[in-house]
Amino acid sequence: MRTGKGGLLTAAVTVVCAVTVLAAPGTAFANPTPTPSPSASTSAGTPATTAELEAVRKKLAGLYRAAAVATEEYNAAEEKAKKQSAEIIRLAKKIVKGKARLEELEDRAGAAAAAQYRGGGLPPEAHLMLSDDPQEFLDGAGRARQGQHAAKGLLAEMTRTQEDLEQYAKDAEGQWRKLEAGRKAKAKAQKKIEKQIKAAEKLEATLEEEERERLARLEEEAAEQAQSAWLSSGILDDIKGEATAQGRKAIAYATAQIGKPYQWGAEGPKAYDCSGLTSQAWLSAGTGIPRTSQEQWKQLKRVDIRDMRPGDLIIYFDDASHVGMYVGDGAVVHAPRPGRTVTIAGAGSMPILGVVRPDAG
Template sequence: MPALASHRKPRTPRPHATAFGVTTAALASVTLLSGQSASAAPAAPAAPARPTVEEIRQKVDELYRQAGAATQEYNRAKEATDRQRREVDRILDDVARRTEAVNASRRALGSYAAAQYRAGAVGPTATLIFADSPQDYFDQTHLLDRLSARQHTAVAAYEAQRAAAAKQRARAARGLTELTASQKALGDSKRNVQRKLAEARTLLARLTAQEKARLAELERRREAEARRKAEERAKVEAAARAAAEAERERRERTRPAPTPDPATPPPSGASYEAKAAEAIAFARAQIGKPYVWGATGPNSYDCSGLTQAAWRAAGVDLPRTTWDQVEAGSRVTTAGLLPGDLVFFYDDISHVGLYIGDGKMIHAPKPGAYVREESIYSMPIHGGVRPA
């Protein structure tokens, strides 16, 4: 037994076998990890970040501005619709009158034709024979000649009236087509305004109590900044008025008294200042009335409806929309604004107010607000217009 044992060699581990075992284990680990990664559920997408109060305020302001522009589109479409409806009604009334004239001409033609038929049923010889006297024969012949001349005139009138009536009916048809298109544009503008306002209300309704408080604070800061700018403007205007008054008094002291001329009539006609005062007085009387888009008074107004009504009270007719009102007078710079001037806002000229001096205006701001005095610096100024 010992001899046999001496021929046995001790078993030693083989290096390549060890390496194979490590590699296999590593591959198994990688495969396991890969399988786990593949079978794991994908991560849920991150929720979109909630907008800040500042971003919400900017979005709401933009929606109100867009609603203001859509309101002007509505006003323009409504004005066109009303104008076309009046024109169509006028044409239809004219068509009815012309149709009655055509019918009257037709009845006249019928009476002439009946008279001619009755007279033509008896020949000239028989007419002479059956006449009571030669004079009666000549009277009947003369009557037939006159009937024939009148018939020709009636035929010509009938043809002219029928052609005119047909022309007016064609105009009425075109007018009705245009009216239908205007009514569609009016409906589209109305829905656009309502959509913008609903979106703004939805954004505001989603605010938490803390966010609402933050939004109110931002509004207070913006209003305070606008008031500060208006106060600075008021000081400048007060200094300018004082300087102008001092200069006027100086000139009055140094100017010789004028000799009255009885042949020279007193000046007539209201000055711009007087008309502006009337417009401002009217606008001031509307303070507290609600903004309603498309409204022109007397119980509610939109921005251009208020300025139009105010200047109408002073005897000046302004167009309906801000886009037309900005062209209805002479342009003035912001520094050159006088009480009564119109102040327009935003690049799209979608808002207007009535300047009352000292950097302030009276305007109908937006849905949910009321006619009020406010600094002209509460919105981006586009420019000013002097309407009279």
């Protein structure tokens, strides 16, 4: 049996198989086809075979894909929390304003009651009998009727204001419950992310420096093969769209971030995750788009890949868990995964789900 870091590959890959199965329930991401674990019968000190490294590459891809899915879950929960917090603040302001209005109405009602008391509280008929001037009484009766209508209106407004306050309080309580649920969802997603990344880092740590270099070359070769297969279809001959003014601004922002590290949940300016990069790039161009790749896929206008133009977003994998920005010439700028930096890659180097357009209008 092999010893040393290289000799840990067999055991590490077996452990990673189990970790991958424990990825988030209910999430649909394309796991690589299972590959048999490398043989444990190689001699001590022998470098990992290409087959062993290929198995590691596939397992790492699965782990980072699971982390990407969890990252978008985290981002979605974060986005909801921001909206719910803003709604709670808005309702709190309404409650404060409503209470002030109710106090004002109560003061007015109290003043009206005091005026009636000072008048003896007598009915109009009694005032008519006591009045020496019938015309004066009639004028006063008219004013009294107006006062009665005003009092009824005052009471009705007080009732409405009180009902509004009660509803605002119920709404705020509901938003607070959702906010708490969102915080739990964020914490759960964070644990998933950290678990997958830790497993991936542990697996990579079993490799010697030379093996890590070979693994990087295998990753590049797999991406190049996928890109070549995509280009061999002749698709690039059909893509002739030109970027809009906004699209050029978004591309300029995104490409200016090249070299900055990937960090899950990050929206810049020092680091980004995949949808953090695309959403901030388009925000810089004057167009706000959804925060997560799934919501970008759901909410933005979809276009045929042959009608794609620079600035459009390419959504990847069946679960829409990754996104990159098309920059032209068959390439995208994207934030790949933990341990990598924002970079240019082949647009067909990953399985394409579809294309969406932020500036469809």
